[in-house]
Amino acid sequence: MAANFHLSVLCDILFGRFLHFYLVKNKRILSKKVIIWFLDAGVESLLAVSLGSLRLNAPMFWSQSLKVIIDCGLSRPFRFFLRRLEPEGVCVVLAPQQLAPQLVEEKAPSPGIAAMYQRINVSTLVTSLLDIGAGDHIISCDPDTVFLKEVDRFPFPSSGTDMTIMPGYSISRGREVPTPWLRQATLMYPDLDDADLVYVGRQLRLSAEELQSITSYNAGIFGFCAGQDFSGPWRDAYRAIRKTTDIKGRSVFRAFMAEQNALSLCIHRGQIRVSELPRRFNQFPPIKPLPLVLPADTIILHFVNFQMNHRNGTYCLWYSIRDQLEALGFLPPDRSALDVNS
Numbered sequence: 001m002a003a004n005f006h007l008s009v010l011c012d013i014l015f016g017r018f019l020h021f022y023l024v025k026n027k028r029i030l031s032k033k034v035i036i037w038f039l040d041a042g043v044e045s046l047l048a049v050s051l052g053s054l055r056l057n058a059p060m061f062w063s064q065s066l067k068v069i070i071d072c073g074l075s076r077p078f079r080f081f082l083r084r085l086e087p088e089g090v091c092v093v094l095a096p097q098q099l100a101p102q103l104v105e106e107k108a109p110s111p112g113i114a115a116m117y118q119r120i121n122v123s124t125l126v127t128s129l130l131d132i133g134a135g136d137h138i139i140s141c142d143p144d145t146v147f148l149k150e151v152d153r154f155p156f157p158s159s160g161t162d163m164t165i166m167p168g169y170s171i172s173r174g175r176e177v178p179t180p181w182l183r184q185a186t187l188m189y190p191d192l193d194d195a196d197l198v199y200v201g202r203q204l205r206l207s208a209e210e211l212q213s214i215t216s217y218n219a220g221i222f223g224f225c226a227g228q229d230f231s232g233p234w235r236d237a238y239r240a241i242r243k244t245t246d247i248k249g250r251s252v253f254r255a256f257m258a259e260q261n262a263l264s265l266c267i268h269r270g271q272i273r274v275s276e277l278p279r280r281f282n283q284f285p286p287i288k289p290l291p292l293v294l295p296a297d298t299i300i301l302h303f304v305n306f307q308m309n310h311r312n313g314t315y316c317l318w319y320s321i322r323d324q325l326e327a328l329g330f331l332p333p334d335r336s337a338l339d340v341n342s
């Protein structure tokens with residue numbers, strides 16, 4: 001079985017290189033633009049809408065870019081749906097590494113964790129899977145996104161930085177505030193006391209004060225250039241975070257979103273250098289009590305926490321675009337693939 005897995009990976013790597021070479025040689029796409037998604041079967045409906053919105057609302061970027069889907073456990077019907085888009089520069093590649101068992105909870109990992117972990121390796125994956133040159137532009141994108149306009153002015157890192165990424169934000173007491181690095185969504189047990197913070201900080205070589213002042217960055221959308229390799233420190237930080245315990249010996253950080261915490265930790269330490277991505281390229285849906293009006297300059301709308309919030313009225317734009325794509329015949333024919341679980 002292991003031999004079959006490695007053979008499948010090798011075939012996908014060769015296919016990815018061949019498809020990219022063929023499309024560039026025949027001028028079907030330009031070689032300087034790549035957008036990449038990591039996902040498993042749990043978010044197939046979100047990717048279908050994300051892809052369709054890019055094709056519909058950013059036709060120039062669609063025609064000039066390679067769209068890469070790293071398959072971390074997609075269903076066979078959805079793979080077939082994606083294969084039909086190969087002539088338009090869509091490339092499906094099986095994730096070349098499985099999630100290390102020691103990096104997840106004792107029970108089976110939740111959906112999405114394997115895909116999130118694979119994202120850590122994105123800077124090395126793109127050069128091993130695709131025939132791209134140093135300086136080529138790559139966007140890493142979550143599936144829970146829709147594209148509203150052309151993406152031709154997406155800012156990429158300049159000399160001295162590794163990626164462009166947006167600091168996270170949330171709503172507290174009616175105003176926007178930076179997203180805390182230590183927060184309930186990322187902690188296994190949110191009852192850490194002062195002694196726990198000192199103990200956790202010692203394991204991560206940080207003071208308790210630093211732990212509470214780290215800027216949290218949103219890893220759902222970021223840009224970088226081929227040839228910049230930041231996967232090593234990101235991977236090391238992930239492993240350190242997953243091994244961190246409180247005084248009682250309990251794991252501190254959830255596997256879900258641990259890769260985002262690890263990235264933020266690397267940025268805090270200066271191991272990964274970033275420039276700020278303008279919010280119009282990673283806009284969250286507005287929520288009350290703020291005005292429920294989407295900024296006019298929004299290019300990429302990121303439906304964060306989709307499963308939790310998809311019934312919220314501000315998420316209606318996702319459904320509107322989904323219905324539009326379905327009417328155009330773009331989406332998979334299986335209606336169940338277009339529904340979002342409650």
